[in-house]
Amino acid sequence: DAGVIQSPRHEVTEMGQEVTLRCKPISGHDYLFWYRQTMMRGLELLIYFNNNVPIDDSGMPEDRFSAKMPNASFSTLKIQPSEPRDSAVYFCASSPIKARTEAFFGQGTRLTVV
Amino acid sequence: GDSVTQMEGPVTLSEEAFLTINCTYTATGYPSLFWYVQYPGEGLQLLLKATKADDKGSNKGFEATYRKETTSFHLEKGSVQVSDSAVYFCALQAGTALIFGKGTTLSVSS
Numbered sequence: 282d283a284g285v286i287q288s289p290r291h292e293v294t295e296m297g298q299e300v301t302l303r304c305k306p307i308s309g310h311d312y313l314f315w316y317r318q319t320m321m322r323g324l325e326l327l328i329y330f331n332n333n334v335p336i337d338d339s340g341m342p343e344d345r346f347s348a349k350m351p352n353a354s355f356s357t358l359k360i361q362p363s364e365p366r367d368s369a370v371y372f373c374a375s376s377p378i379k380a381r382t383e384a385f386f387g388q389g390t391r392l393t394v395v
Numbered sequence: 396g397d398s399v400t401q402m403e404g405p406v407t408l409s410e411e412a413f414l415t416i417n418c419t420y421t422a423t424g425y426p427s428l429f430w431y432v433q434y435p436g437e438g439l440q441l442l443l444k445a446t447k448a449d450d451k452g453s454n455k456g457f458e459a460t461y462r463k464e465t466t467s468f469h470l471e472k473g474s475v476q477v478s479d480s481a482v483y484f485c486a487l488q489a490g491t492a493l494i495f496g497k498g499t500t501l502s503v504s505s
Binding site for chain 1: 429431436437438439440441444484488491492493494495496497498
């Protein structure tokens with residue numbers, strides 16, 4: 282398996298534009314997580330899905346952020362409109378089962394909003 | 396709520412030095428504990444884990460012991476190499492998602 286695949290690896294956009302980040306989890310994994318990494322706040326959980334259903338989105342910072350998982354092999358994180366403070370590295374991770382199992386991370390998308 | 400506290404970095408060592416990165420946690424119940432490593436430009440990779448008290452996780456010369464009495468999971472390595480330079484994250488899993496510490500940057504020079 283190729284692991285968790287994220288695209289794009291880098292994104293530079295202007296303030297106010299819509300940004301869509303994409304993730305393909307490892308086949309057969311039931312859980313998908315979106316994290317955001319910044320110097321100030323470290324790694325923050327934004328949202329996670331179980332079997333394509335959003336379970337906990339309490340970490341989503343504002344209504345400008347939305348995430349979907351239309352099928353077991355694809356998820357998106359959308360920011361509309363984007364702001365400079367959204368600049369961060371966004372990671373997608375997946376795991377096979379809930380209990381005591383590691384999460385496998387993608388390489389991340391580095392987002393810069395200017 | 397559940398949280399992880401790890402020592403502030405950066406940690407700068409010479410090759411073959413002994414490494415300790417402290418990690419303590421706050422959690423209800425009995426979480427699983429993890430150390431992840433992030434190399435420059437990469438995602439996080441699992442380094443080691445422990446799922447119950449007194450378990451020792453080990454991998455690539457790194458070790459950490461789950462200490463319930465001190466709520467700690469300190470990372471150690473007897474002799475670091477330049478290739479160990481990376482950011483190390485302590486994490487716990489009490490529910491479904493991992494909760495991470497802020498990370499400790501390790502820089503090893505030859």
